[in-house]
Amino acid sequence: MDFSLSEEQRMLQETVGKFVADRYSLDQRKGYMALAEGHDQGVASELTELGLNLVQIPEDQGGLGGDAFDAMVVGEALGPGLVLEPVMEVMTAVAALAGGRPDILEDSNSHTLGLYERGQRYALTAAGTQVEGGKITGAKTLVPNTAGATHALVSASEGGQLGLYRVAMSDEAVTLFNYPLQDGRPFADLQFDGAAAERIDGVGLAEIEAAVARLTIAECAVAVGAMQAALDMTKEYLSVRKQFGRPLAAFQELQFRLVDMNMEVQDARSMAIWAANQANLTTGEALLRAASMAKAKIGKAATYVAEDSIQLHGGMGMTLEYGIGAFAKYLITFNLLHGDVDYHMGRSMRLSA
Template identity: 35%
Template sequence: MDFDFTDEQRLLRDSVAKLFANRYGDFEKRNGYAKQPDGFDRAIWTEYAEVGLLALPFDEKHGGFGGGPVETMIVMEEIGKNLALEPYLPSVVFAGAILRHGASDAVKDEIIPKIAAGEAIIAVAHTERQSRYDLNDVTTTARRDGDGYVIEGDKTVVIGGNSADYLIVSARMSGARRDRDGIALFLVDAKAEGVSRRGYAMQDGLHGAEVSLANVRVPASRRVGNLPVLERAADEAIAAVCAEAVGVMEALIAMTVDYMKTRKQFGVAISVFQALQHRAVDMYVAAEQARSMAIFAALSAASDDAKERGEAMAMAKSAIGKAARFVGQQAIQLHGGIGMTMEYKAGHLFKRLTMIDLQFGDADHHLRRLAA
């Protein structure tokens, strides 16, 4: 199997790296973006659209560029290196996958060009307070009413939900709370009557929202999928966050090694101490193993075999969660107190690694998923 990038993929990697170097090269810029009302800079989101990043995974017939999981991996790794704040993962990767696999052509023709142009942000509202990592644990209800549906319920930790123009909501049409059958996905206007949101900043600097839906009416044409569609989109999102984690680890290791070369103890740089050299090497090995698993996840994400794809994502997410925890903890210990300060990027990288481990299921969850 050929693991080399094509010329087009290398060009994408170089252009994305240049974009983020310009926008995030100075960590203070990120702090400024985070203070904006949406938690990110809308001008950068527009720039994403101008260079084609928002159209990347969509079919050309819907205004996209026809990119696949490998192209998404390239973008997400750069997002991880720079701790980018824009809602690329929830809107383009996760919600985008639901639309690609579950929406009607009419909805795709209407919504995807808006995403590609930077005119619409979409968030996926699927997590509930009791559901933890189980996508089929749904108490939000959708009942038929005339030519549409009425949705009622509450969603929590909706990443990107504070700034979203549309929400993709999972709701139960029939069955008990944890039944796999009877779940549908609906595209809801975030400003529709009955929708209320409370946005907040999360530990890693990204933004989420608590969403309540009270008698929200949705046309039948806005039904965009079911549980298998949600699971497939979540698998693609897992592959994306695995790539992001690799980018975060790469940046954190580079910072740690540079710090070891300048931090002095007993009159010499701490990088000369063999025990610390070994710890740095262990971090590098863990990150390279994680990179291999991220590539494996990206190559498996397009599989139509749900069981095979799910097992691949569980293996990758479990391994990368363990590697992320190890690299993050070692980096903070080697930095000492400065690694925990708000002014220094290393602590923020560690926070993002911690959140990635929890997103879409932590390492232990995916080990149990494999065992089952």
């Protein structure tokens, strides 16, 4: 099978890459993180203008009709910027869970996802969030980028059946608890005390699990882009930093370490391509298994690259001022979101039995 990029995908890659180069240097990112919202609304608007939220929406619903390979191209191009906005969540999961509703699809950038609960680890069964009489009660954790959202798509149980509900963030019965993750991305917990909840027809546990699986595969591509950037930064550092009158890159042992890092990055990229192909071809348990296999492999590789890049930078790698730490924090955080390596290894084995 030919995995080379099409002309349209190359244009998409170049467009996103130029945006990251122009608007997401590490210094610019630090400035965005220091803002009250945890990101820059102007930059978020520029991302909206790029139309990335439309990539995986069918053409007959006003989108670009792209597939998982297109999402992979976008994700890997975004990786070097460690982008703070929830681009992949909107592109994959929100688009998949909108139930074909034009009012959500046309304004998907203004929607966030509330699918996880404290004490439930990575379960998506929404045991503690309930809907009765059109009112929702309970709490959600790890909700991305609520500063730019007008509505949340929230999983909850009603009459013993799991469903997805649209809740206005402006409802007085919704309380936000904002916080940054270790890598700086803005997240929040949501508390619902009888807020109005509108059910999204045709979305249950199977659809939610599939959407999160597709999101996981897309996030793997972002991690590959971040891993490549961390490797490139480490190569550059070893080329200019000298010891005993020679660049560190001239020492054979350090060359071996760079080769090992490069092998991890290339293996991860191959797995991301395979997973994107599976996302296009499979559904149900086969899709969940593909997502778990990809996350288990790429999550492990991400941790390896994060740790080795810090070690090869020596003491400089431990400073907040030097950029490699931002990549290490992102890669470690990536490994924990939507299921860590242990969780996904276990799920892939269960689904393979």
